[in-house]
Amino acid sequence: MDTLILAGLLGIVFLIWKQGPRTRILAAWWVVALVCAGLLKYHITSGLGLGLTW
Numbered sequence: 133m134d135t136l137i138l139a140g141l142l143g144i145v146f147l148i149w150k151q152g153p154r155t156r157i158l159a160a161w162w163v164v165a166l167v168c169a170g171l172l173k174y175h176i177t178s179g180l181g182l183g184l185t186w
Contacts (some may be wrong), residue, residue: 136171140164 144164147157 137164137168140167 140160141164144157144160147160
């Protein structure tokens, strides 16, 4: 999970560094944010399914 998040953020930094189009940077940011939210939801619900608590 951490590797996917880091790869997405590094991709966004690369787009910013290369002076990519603003819409592409914004779209990539939202894709990474939604993927992170989805992975977090999956991670929390799978942990609670195992009987783990916060």
